[in-house]
Amino acid sequence: MRKNLKYNLSWLLLAVAVYLGIFVLKSVGLLSGIVEDTLSLIGINVILAVGLNLIIGFSGQFSLGHAGFMAIGAYATAIFTQIQSTYTGFLLSILIGVGITIVVALVVGIPTLRLKGDYLAIATLGIAEIIRILIVNGKDDLSQGIFATGGAAGVFGIVDYANWEVIYIFMVLTTIIIANFIHSSTGRTVLSIREDEIAAEAMGVNSTKVKVLAFVLGAATASIAGSLHASYIQTIVPGDFGFMKSVDILIIVVFGGIGSLTGSFVAAILLGILNHVLRNVQAISDYRMIVYALALIIIMIFKPGGLLGKKELSMKKLFQRIGKGGKENASVDR
Amino acid sequence: MPLLTVDRLTKNFGGLAAVSNVSIQLEENELVGLIGPNGAGKTTLFNLLTGVYEPSEGSVTFNENGKETLLNKMKPYAIADLGISRTFQNIRLFKDLTVLDNVLIGFNSKNKQGIFSSVLRLPSFYRQEAELKERSIELLKIFDMENELETLARNLPYGQQRRLEIIRALATQPKLLFLDEPAAGMNPQETAELTELIRKIHQEFGITIVLIEHDMSLVMDVCERLYVLEYGQLIAQGTPAEIKENKRVIQAYLGGEI
Numbered sequence: 001m002r003k004n005l006k007y008n009l010s011w012l013l014l015a016v017a018v019y020l021g022i023f024v025l026k027s028v029g030l031l032s033g034i035v036e037d038t039l040s041l042i043g044i045n046v047i048l049a050v051g052l053n054l055i056i057g058f059s060g061q062f063s064l065g066h067a068g069f070m071a072i073g074a075y076a077t078a079i080f081t082q083i084q085s086t087y088t089g090f091l092l093s094i095l096i097g098v099g100i101t102i103v104v105a106l107v108v109g110i111p112t113l114r115l116k117g118d119y120l121a122i123a124t125l126g127i128a129e130i131i132r133i134l135i136v137n138g139k140d141d142l143s144q145g146i147f148a149t150g151g152a153a154g155v156f157g158i159v160d161y162a163n164w165e166v167i168y169i170f171m172v173l174t175t176i177i178i179a180n181f182i183h184s185s186t187g188r189t190v191l192s193i194r195e196d197e198i199a200a201e202a203m204g205v206n207s208t209k210v211k212v213l214a215f216v217l218g219a220a221t222a223s224i225a226g227s228l229h230a231s232y233i234q235t236i237v238p239g240d241f242g243f244m245k246s247v248d249i250l251i252i253v254v255f256g257g258i259g260s261l262t263g264s265f266v267a268a269i270l271l272g273i274l275n276h277v278l279r280n281v282q283a284i285s286d287y288r289m290i291v292y293a294l295a296l297i298i299i300m301i302f303k304p305g306g307l308l309g310k311k312e313l314s315m316k317k318l319f320q321r322i323g324k325g326g327k328e329n330a331s332v333d334r
Numbered sequence: 335m336p337l338l339t340v341d342r343l344t345k346n347f348g349g350l351a352a353v354s355n356v357s358i359q360l361e362e363n364e365l366v367g368l369i370g371p372n373g374a375g376k377t378t379l380f381n382l383l384t385g386v387y388e389p390s391e392g393s394v395t396f397n398e399n400g401k402e403t404l405l406n407k408m409k410p411y412a413i414a415d416l417g418i419s420r421t422f423q424n425i426r427l428f429k430d431l432t433v434l435d436n437v438l439i440g441f442n443s444k445n446k447q448g449i450f451s452s453v454l455r456l457p458s459f460y461r462q463e464a465e466l467k468e469r470s471i472e473l474l475k476i477f478d479m480e481n482e483l484e485t486l487a488r489n490l491p492y493g494q495q496r497r498l499e500i501i502r503a504l505a506t507q508p509k510l511l512f513l514d515e516p517a518a519g520m521n522p523q524e525t526a527e528l529t530e531l532i533r534k535i536h537q538e539f540g541i542t543i544v545l546i547e548h549d550m551s552l553v554m555d556v557c558e559r560l561y562v563l564e565y566g567q568l569i570a571q572g573t574p575a576e577i578k579e580n581k582r583v584i585q586a587y588l589g590g591e592i
């Protein structure tokens with residue numbers, strides 16, 4: 001019990017330290033607006049990647065429609081904050097997005113996850129496209145009805161409740177929820193399905209239920225990321241949430257390590273920095289997908305499991321190593 | 335009332351009757367052997383009894399303290415929850431997880447934690463987690479595997495992988511345990527250890543064990559009663575001594591005329 005408190009406190013300390021670090025850099029004027037944008041983008045991408053990693057890396061199911069759930073959150077916030085332009089309204093809009101996402105994820109997940117095989121990939125691909133088309137065909141503004149998605153032109157002037165601090169807090173919260181979920185008894189059953197579904201069922205694991213649970217949780221966090229994205233960028237169009245966006249998130253997960261939350265953090269940060277550095281190189285932004293694809297191929301050749309494989313940063317192992325006087329890296333096989 | 339009653343069970347794969355009209359009964363705390371030539375339908379019978387396949391005909395009834403449950407259409411996890419566990423002919427461990435996690439997952443069946451207490455890390459979560467860990471380690475200790483807690487299952491030597499699969503099955507706290515060729519691929523030394531292990535489980539856990547095995551000396555040594563399958567059909571049953579003398583069985587194994 002004591003020990004657990006120690007590990008939890010050190011995680012909290014780490015989260016607060018990073019926050020203070022950014023805060024101080026910003027106060028003394030060392031962080032330009034563009035850097036702040038990059039940081040916020042990284043935060044949102046971490047939420048997306050951690051959620052997708054839960055589905056792909058931990059439960060072993062393949063989802064290709066993560067951006068669809070992100071769209072639900074984004075439009076929930078874009079529309080609802082027009083009706084209720086308060087901070088509470090913003091938080092409520094996140095809840096509304098999550099609520100709708102859970103319903104959609106259940107509708108997609110329950111029939112497809114009963115089956116063995118990659119039916120989820122096809123179904124999520126389809127549902128993301130359906131969501132996008134629905135949004136394109138939405139009403140122009142609220143005077144015409146509640147489903148005011150602005151059509152292909154999108155919504156602009158969304159109130160900016162989400163600054164980098166809000167994004168940071170949500171990033172920490174969603175990561176804690178997902179990490180705690182994985183490191184629980186139910187989380188272990190999620191892993192057991194990835195390892196061997198037949199054996200898991202023989203050990204009393206209701207595999208459909210557990211797979212649906214992981215899928216819904218991952219989708220819900222994507223919706224939160226969408227809400228934050230809408231409120232931070234303030235302008236959204238349906239094209240932001242197309243298939244390529246799902247691939248973007250997938251790349252972060254694969255790059256960092258399928259089955260490593262730490263890896264998703266590292267990859268989101270590295271790719272965020274890369275994007276930042278290369279933002280003015282026209283050739284690269286034109287051929288971004290090609291550059292990404294090449295990076296992915298190189299990773300697949302030299303490090304097929306991603307940068308970190310299945311390794312995680314663990315406070316427990318870190319303390320054990322320090323205790324032994326070692327100064328090695330703390331990433332250890334989970 | 336027997337613990338498990340299998341009545342005229344049949345499984346057809348297309349034109350092939352892999353299990354055909356098989357009736358068996360298992361009493362409490364019995365150690366029963368299931369033998370037969372390759373392809374006789376032994377594994378298929380296990381798969382029918384644990385819900386991996388649905389029977390084409392016949393019924394399987396589990397009886398626990400007078401409460402009867404028809405297993406025919408139940409899912410494997412629900413059958414496991416009733417107290418029926420198994421191992422697999424081709425070892426099916428959670429290879430990339432540790433020995434401890436493999437056993438903890440077995441325990442999950444009878445000790446489900448609430449999602450909210452896990453995610454919010456309430457004190458009850460830590461208490462339950464510590465208790466499950468302790469019980470897992472105790473179980474591993476009985477089988478001399480407590481020094482491998484953090485070893486990945488895939489890195490265990492073959493004999494220990496088989497052993498871990500049995501421990502994981504025991505962690506679900508079964509009343510009935512099916513072992514599918516636990517001695518396959520073992521050397522004589524490992525087989526001898528396994529024989530002891532099976533005896534120990536039978537005595538200390540007081541459960542019913544059904545053992546599929548090609549190693550006749552092992553089967554004759556530990557089993558109280560045997561069933562013999564050939565081409566999906568039950569051709570004999572009885573004590574090891576009776577089976578040894580059974581002409582029909584000798585013929586099935588030697589393939590000759592009587």
Ligand SMILES: Nc1ncnc2c1ncn2[C@@H]1O[C@H](COP(=O)(O)OP(=O)(O)OP(=O)(O)O)[C@@H](O)[C@H]1O
Binds near residue numbers: 352372
């Ligand atoms: N899923 C399946 N589909 C079609 N045929 C099957 C299937 N499973 C088993 N069979 C067939 O059923 C018969 C019985 O197979 P089973 O695996 O039960 O035999 P076994 O007694 O366990 O043999 P062994 O001693 O070799 O393990 C075999 O002819 C096998 O090919």
Ligand SMILES: [Mg+2]
Binds near residue numbers: 376377378423
């Ligand atoms: Mg077999």
